[in-house]
Amino acid sequence: MKIDSIKDGIVLDHIKAGRGMLIYQLLHLEELDCSVAILKNVPSKKMGKKDIIKIGDADLQLDFNAIGYVDPDITVNVIRNDVCVEKKHVALPEELENVIKCKNPRCITTTEQELPHIFRLADRHEGIYRCIYCDTKASRHL
Amino acid sequence: MRSLIDILELSVEELDELMNTADDIMAHPAKYSEVCHGKKLATLFFEPSTRTRLSFEAAMYELGGNVLGFSEAASSSASKGESVADTAKVVSCYADIIAMRHPKEGAPYVASINATVPVINGGDGGHNHPTQTLADLETIRHELGRLTDLTVGFCGDLKFGRTVHSLIAALSRYNGVKFVLISPVELRLPDYVRRDILVTNRVPYKETTDLEAVLPELDVLYMTRIQKERFFNEEEYLRLKDSYILTADKMKLAKEKMAVLHPLPRVNEISVAVDKDPRAAYFRQVLYAKYMRMALIMKLLDIAVEIDAKEEA
Incomplete structure (x- = not known):
């Protein structure tokens, strides 16, 4: 399956396969007006398969604690003008x-x-x- | 300003300091009879517990202080829907220190972060009851002269008994303490207590269903009541309620110097005939509880009295 990259937005990568929907609900992404894509069971060299969420809003404030709690291995990439300007690794929050x-x-x-x-x-x-x-x-x- | 919500908030040194103060109060009550003059203790009891409330009140009166409060939620503003946080803020304007009992777990903690005076947890559901543990520690130390190198048996309901869990946690910090856990299989110590306290701290323990077999090795026997309200099923309660009954005959198996404790009230797990045995410490435990509450009130109100060291000799 071919999936387009996003020009401006946030990509939640390396989500443990099957947990994408949970992250979607926990971050209340259903309330957003921008486009949101959940990709399930994407082939991954490192993980075998993984989930990815793409959000079409680079300025969105996300609850990193919630992300870290559900899956501390997720990486958060902020994309502006097709370039990854920020890459964050979340961890288990205190x-x-x-x-x-x-x-x-x-x-x-x-x-x-x-x-x-x-x-x-x-x-x-x-x-x-x-x-x-x-x-x-x-x-x-x- | 400091509160006491969980027994583990007190260091071993602070526990020793409280027990030293309690011993000194017992030896010289007159010295302490006015130290809280002009101070007020608010006893906020959102569920009835006559014993604990009277103990706190007697403690404050014996320190020369005064007491105000209520003994059930129906007579408080909680019945009008007031939050614990608001009650704590309001009562802070009337009293210098609060003792709170509440059926909901964590309520005294909520009070402590909202009050402007110290809060003592007088029991919150099945969660914490630190002043009971203070009483238990003082009873053991006073009766046996030490809190180290002891074999401590807990008997009865080890699953739901919060006093058991707190005392195991507190005693695990002393050297040379071993535990013998005596219960029916259904009422064994929960896995999380075993793992988080005993295994983590490498405290030696053994589990058994046979009280008589282990009685000779115990320095302390902590008996508990099998509580009817913990069971969903009457049949199960009836089957387990008489699992362990300590009798005068069984006491013949025990060491000459040992102490039998019980958080009270008892039902039939200790026969009345045992009361006459000098090793039966459970009624003295009630007295020690009052002295420990006196020591705690003084500590949280920052009232220092010099302790007479001569008593040690």
Whole structure:
């Protein structure tokens, strides 16, 4: 399949195959007016196959914490006039605010709706996050 | 300004300092009877817990301070829909320190980041109850004279018992402590506690279902109640509730110098006949709890009193 490059925009590359849609939803890309393409199972030398998201807006502010949480191996390329002007590697963020919700029914966030859902990285090696209120572990297997 | 939400916020040195203060209060109560004169403790109990609330209140009165507060959510502004954050801000205007109990996990933490006075977690759901752990540590130290080189048995519900998890975490920081985990298979210590605390800190432990077999090796036996409210299924509760009953006969197997602890209330897991045994420390544990809460209130209010070192001799 032939996929055109974009002139101005952002390319999220090296997304683990199958996770493209999840990233799309987490970044609320459905709310954008610009063109957005999700490419699934693109052949990759390094990964075998991967997903790619292309967004036709180079100035879009993305939540890198959310991206890093779902897949810390993603690379973010900013393209202007057909040239890649910026390449970012995301990593597991120290803190996540309103990216995931605490699933503990006894957590204070279940009754106090205005509280932000905040998780902190408890173990970088294992990629474990815990709710700052009730210490409940968040599963990264979204 | 500092609060206490989780027992692990206190270093081992700070725990020692609190226990030294508690010992000194026990030895010289008059010296402490006015140190909180003019100070107010707000007890914000969003769920009833008479024992813990009375302990905090008695602690503040014995320090010469005053107490205000409520003992259930229905009599607070929470019933009108006020948030924990707002309650903490408002009560900070009335009191010098807050003790909060709340059924939702993390509520005292939310209060602590919004209050302008120290907040003590008096229990939040199945999460933390640091002043119970302070009481447990002081009981062991006072009864046995040390917190190192101990074999500590936990018996009963090790799955849901938050006091067990907190005490294991706190004791794991002392040298030479070994744990013996005695429970029915269904109520074993959760994997995350075993992995995050015992395995990570390389603390020796063993698991068994047989209390009598391990009783002779224990320095401390921490009994727990099998709580009905933790079970979805009445049948399962009835099957497990009488798994372990400590009797005077079983106590004959235990060391001469050991301590039996229980966070109370008990149901039938310790027979009343054991109460007369000098090793039964659970009612003294209630007293130690009050002294530890006194020491903690003083620490968080930055009230320092010189400790009489002569008592050590």
